[in-house]
Amino acid sequence: MKHSLILWISALLLTFLTGYIQSGTSEYYPLTGTIGIDEKKVSYRFEKIYDDKGDYTFIIRTDNPDIKAVVKWKKVYPSKRSVERENEQEWKIIEMRKDKEALIAHIPKQNAGEKILYFAEIKKGELKYIIPDKPVTLLFQGYVPPMISFLSNFALFGGLLLSFRTGLSALGGFNENQKIKKLTLFTLGFFFVYTIAVTPLRKSYELNAINNKVVPITSLFDLQSILLFLIWITAMIVVFKVKNPKPAAMVFAIITGLVFLFVRI
Numbered sequence: 001m002k003h004s005l006i007l008w009i010s011a012l013l014l015t016f017l018t019g020y021i022q023s024g025t026s027e028y029y030p031l032t033g034t035i036g037i038d039e040k041k042v043s044y045r046f047e048k049i050y051d052d053k054g055d056y057t058f059i060i061r062t063d064n065p066d067i068k069a070v071v072k073w074k075k076v077y078p079s080k081r082s083v084e085r086e087n088e089q090e091w092k093i094i095e096m097r098k099d100k101e102a103l104i105a106h107i108p109k110q111n112a113g114e115k116i117l118y119f120a121e122i123k124k125g126e127l128k129y130i131i132p133d134k135p136v137t138l139l140f141q142g143y144v145p146p147m148i149s150f151l152s153n154f155a156l157f158g159g160l161l162l163s164f165r166t167g168l169s170a171l172g173g174f175n176e177n178q179k180i181k182k183l184t185l186f187t188l189g190f191f192f193v194y195t196i197a198v199t200p201l202r203k204s205y206e207l208n209a210i211n212n213k214v215v216p217i218t219s220l221f222d223l224q225s226i227l228l229f230l231i232w233i234t235a236m237i238v239v240f241k242v243k244n245p246k247p248a249a250m251v252f253a254i255i256t257g258l259v260f261l262f263v264r265i
Contacts, residue, residue, distance in 0.1 A: 007165060007168045007169065007171070008165060010164075010168055011161055011162075011164035011165035011168055012161060014164045014257070015157060015160050015161045015164055018160065018257055018260055018261060019157060019160075021261060022260060022261050025261075026264065027048065027264070028048045028049040028139070029048065030045050030046060030047050030048060031045070031046040031048065031132055031136055032044065032045045032046075033131070033132065035129065035131065037062075037064055037067060037122070037124050037127075037129065038064060038066070038124065040062065040063055040064040041061075041062065041063065042060060042061075042062040042064065042067065042122065042129075043060070043061045043062070044059075044060050044061075044120065044131055044132075045059065046058075046118070046119075046132065046136040046138075047138060048136060048137060048138060048139065049138070049139045049141065050109075050138060050139070050140050050141065051140075051141040051142065051143060051144050051206060052143060053143050054109060055106040055107060055108050055109050056106070056107045056109060056138065056140075057104060057105075057106055057107075058071055058096075058104070058105045058106075058107060058118070058120070059102050059103070059104050060096065060102065060103040060104075060120060060122070061101060061102045062101065062102070062103065063101050064124070065098075066124060066125075067103075067122055067123065067124045068096070068103075068122070068123045068124075069096040069103045069105075069120055069121060069122045069123065070093050070094060070095055070096060070105075070120065070121050071093070071094045071096060071105040071107065071118060071119070071120050072091040072092065072093050072094075072118065072119055072120070072121065073091065073092050073094070073107055073116050073117060073118035073119075074089050074090070074091050074092060074116065074117055074118075075089070075110070075114065075115070075116055075117075076114075076115035076116060076117055076137060094106070094107065096120075107138075109140060110140040111140065111208070112140060112141050112142040112206065112207050112208035113139075113140070113141070113207065114139075114140050115137055115138060115139050115140070116137070116138050116140075117135035117136070117137055117138075118135060118136055118138060119131065119132065119134070119135045119136065141206040141207075141208075142205050142206050142207060142208030142209075142210075143205065143208075144202060144205040144206060145205065148198070148201060148202050148205060149202070151198050152194070152198045152199070152202045155190050155191075155193045155194035155197075155198050156190075156194050156225075158190045159187055159190030159191040159194055159228065159232075160256065160257075160260060162183055162186050162187040162190060163187050163232070163252070163253050163256040163257075164253055164256075164257070165183055166180055166183040166184055166187055166235075166249045166252070166253055167249050167250045167251075167252065167253020167254065168253070169183065169246065169249055170246035170247065170249050170250040176246070177244070177245055177246070180239055180245045180246065180249045181239055181240060181245065183249075184232065184235055184236050184239045184240075184245075184249070185236065187232050187235070188229075188232040188233065188235070188236050191225075191228045191229045191231075191232050192229060194225055194228070194229075195221070195225040195226060195228065195229040196229070199220070199221060199222065199225045200220035200221065203219065203220045203221070203222070204220060207219060222265055223263055223265045224259060224260070224263040224264065224265065227259050227263060228256060228259060228260070231252060231255055231256055231259065232252070232256075234252070235248065235249070235252040238252075
């Protein structure tokens with residue numbers, strides 16, 4: 001009992017650690033920072049992905065009452081011909097309004113899948129500060145209901161937790177072999193739900209396709225979820241065929257962690 005509890009706690013810590021690393025190294029991790037103006041802090045946070053309702057609210061927090069700021073933005077066009085159009089278009093300017101100890105601007109919400117470049121100019125008297133050093137890319141997605149987001153995270157991280165617990169079973173005694181088989185089935189079940197059921201539903205909302213448009217079926221899946229599902233189909237076959245499934249369980253758990261960390265599409 002004590003040994004099993006240690007293995008579950010270890011699996012939970014590994015899940016938390018890989019989730020933290022994956023989030024912190026994501027291309028969509030917000031850009032944050034703080035600068036000083038007249039020895040007073042000015043803090044900013046540039047989101048790189050937006051999937052909420054309404055316009056995107058950009059906020060600069062400061063206790064300096066004398067600064068003013070504007071946000072400049074323009075659309076990003078994917079094709080080469082559109083890049084020329086992007087370079088030719090002028091930056092749209094939004095004056096930031098003061099709200100207590102913050103400056104606020106509302107950038108109009110774009111269609112799902114569209115991107116913009118944006119940055120801020122802060123003025124204090126004759127001085128001008130541009131943050132950040134280069135414009136940030138912001139991707140707009142359709143609104144995903146909280147329940148769908150919860151189910152997606154529950155299925156993904158539940159599968160990840162079970163995969164680590166399955167791999168750690170290799171550190172147990174002989175009676176762990178039967179546990180490995182059971183845990184493998186549960187892990188496969190979680191990744192099946194994540195890949196086949198939850199991911200297409202979540203992506204339908206992200207693409208704003210619900211009751212709006214028909215999108216290619218390939219747009220409803222991603223490489224990461226498919227790989228996780230295929231890995232544990234293979235794991236089930238191997239674990240149930242070999243006499244000693246411990247090495248295989250450890251290998252598949254490691255592969256799962258690597259796919260989760262490095263496959264982002």
